[in-house]
Amino acid sequence: MSRKIFHNLVSLGEALRLIGEYYPLKPLGVERVDLEKALFRVLAEDVYSPVDYPPFDRSEVDGYAVRSVDTSWADEVSPVKLTIAGRVEVGEKTGYTVGEGQAVEISTGAMIPRGADSVVMEEYVRRSGSDLLVYRSVYPGENISSTGSDVSIGDLVMQRGVVLTPERIGLLAGLGLRDVLVYKQPRVAVFSTGKELVEPGHPLSPGMIYDVNSFLITSFLNSIGAVARNHGILPDDEEVVYKRLSEALGENDIVITSGGTSAGVRDVVYRVFDKLGEPGVIIHGLRVKPGKPTVIGVARGKLLIGLPGFPLSCYMVLLKIVKPIITRLTGLAEPVERVVEARIPVKIRKSVGFSTFIPVGLVPSREGLVAYPLQASSGSISSLVYSDGFITIGENVELIEENETVQVDLMKPHVEVEARVVIIGSNDPLLYRIISELGLVNKAKIIPVGSLGGWHAVARGEADIAPTHLLDEETGQYNTPFIQKLGLKGRAVIVKGYRRLIGLVYEKGNPKNIQGIEDFLRPDIRIVNRNKGSGVRGFIDAELKRLGSKLGLSLEEVSKRVNGYFYEVRTHTAVAAAVKQGRADVGVAVGWAASVYGLEFKPLSWEEFDFLIPTDRLQRSEVEKFINALRSREFMEKVVSEFKPYYQIYEATGVLTSPP
Secondary structure: OOOOOOOOOEOHHHHHHHHHHHOOOOOOOEEEEEHHHOOOOEEOOOEEOOOOEOOOOEEOOOEEEEOHHHHOOOOOOOOEEEEEEEEEOOOOOOOOEOOOOEEEEEOOOOEOOEOOOEEEEHHHEEEEOOEEEEOOOOOOOOOEEOOOOOEOOOOEEEOOOOEOOHHHHHHHHHOOOOEEEEEOOOEEEEEEEOOOEEOOOOOOOOOOEEOOHHHHHHHHHHHOOOEEEEEEEEOOOHHHHHHHHHHHHHHOOEEEEEOOOOOOOOOOHHHHHHHOOOEEEEEEOEOEEOOOOOEEEEEOOEEEEEEOOOHHHHHHHHHHHHHHHHHHHOOOOOOOOOEEEEEOOOOEEOOOOOEEEEEEEEEEEOOEEEEEEOOOOOOOOOHHHHOOEEEEEOOOOOEEOOOOEEEEEEOOOOOOOOOOEEEEEOOOHHHHHHHHHOOOOOOEEEEEOOHHHHHHHHHOOOOOEEEEOOEOOOOOOEOOHHHHHOOOOOOEEEEEEEEEEEEEEEOOOOOOOOOOHHHHHOOOOOEEEEOOOOHHHHHHHHHHHHHHHHHOOOHHHHHHHOOOOOOEEOOHHHHHHHHHOOOOOEEEEEHHHHHHOOOEEEEEEEEEEEEEEEHHHOOOHHHHHHHHHHHOHHHHHHHHHHHOOOEEOOOOOOOEEOOO
8 A cells, every 4th residue: 555645735825726726615506595594694695775764753762752842941940831642652653743732642662643853751741631741851853763764775784795693683684574695505524534533422442532523623614604514433444434425425515524634554535535536636735733634635526625633733724724615605705814913922943844823822911912822732622722812933934032923813703811810830620620619710811831831921920820839949848939039029929829749650559669759760660751840840850859969960860861751741630641551650740630540649748739929919809819719718628628638728728928
């Protein structure tokens, strides 16, 4: 079996141009639908009003229709006396004429009687039998909507290419239109490929993952105007894939697959695309990262799109290639992409030759928006939710400097940039529970960058709260000494949090008889390490440095003797997963992660998980609420209870501290 290589990678612009040459990117036709079925469809014609709206002069309030001239001198001291000539209800044609010194009682929305030019509100009159005392003058036209004042016959009220929202449908109904001409929706069949995929809801075996993409793609397409259907998972069997895709082509305008596109021997999608009909594959590879392994073809007059298997990679191609295609097929007027300017707080390097998309979280600061790069691989699924947008680094750009201004393409219709509390630093399951119990989930922006990253965020004025558990080797204290060391004295304080029990995580039964950190030096032991800047990494390095001093070795020399030292993961559960799946024999993590994965745990140390808070944010209401929660023994006992025995509150919990 031959291997097909990406010979000619194309840019996003070139890809859309090539697709347009083989598959017309224009609406697929029109149809007339009832208003009740028109929600979120795209209008296929300009709409001109067939009627005036309102269709008659009507009252805007409950009151009395009068001649304004008759109320000219009315006030609270000298009311004007009028005679009530009748009453007009909503929905009836009035036969009354308002003459000099007369008034007609009228309901909101009722037709204005002949002779009246204004309505005095109920609140400014007093009635006695057929007599009416008016205590306020009115001007001509007051409280009256005149015929066509909102919409006149012949007005252009809606243009072709707009999405029919509830508000627009309401307007059409108000003009008497029962149905409307819309563009046909493209029909799309969606498949995932890969023998490693499992349908959500079923248990996972080792090496298997849940199918993300078919659900992601289908819901995304339906949200932008297509009619997409999830056809499930395809096996790595070329004949079966050919049969299923061939059937789907007969019933749909577009067939989309994910996975099986990266040109490996076992990746069958591009071969099937070629077999389905001429011209077959027209694009095999994009000059972007993530998103390179994308295959696009045309067969039998239908469009074939093979998206990458990794979710983030898949999603970026959905945004940059699939969305523009669907937009044109649905007839939607070219949308204006939402872009904001922001500052990048860290230096970013990349290889030249590819455009690179980097998901970011947006945080307000004193100098404007800050775009935090989310350290996510192309296989990430959390970045789909946590990122507010992405930056694009051009093909020939190798470096984005710290504090450089960039353009951020927003990924969602509504991005909440002005979060009420910004939390940047270490991540922790108990912290998330506290945020949830306080009702701050939808008010908080949480960006996990490690303890040290949180300190830098506070220094730059970007974080309201920075979770931290940094151990100072010189004093043996957690967190507080770093206020002085990092130049934050007088600018930030530590609010003491809780203790977490960290220790060795290894397989049940301890088959390799691991007793302590010193076993990391054994040649038969492979460890899983934490990322630089994390509190646990600092703890591990301090312990290895201590061992090294006994052996007359530096940390660098000791680390070279530790098998797996450079195998880094970003979370406690990732440490436990690496051990559970046999990729490592041991790691250091919080005990709770070991219990989740059914592993053995040997305690090493209680670390202090605290919160660095800028002094100018202490009075912010959400920050105060958070601090008060830490100080509440009842509240903290409740949230800690399900994490015991690996978490504990103590006498310092909630205490505000700073170095002398």
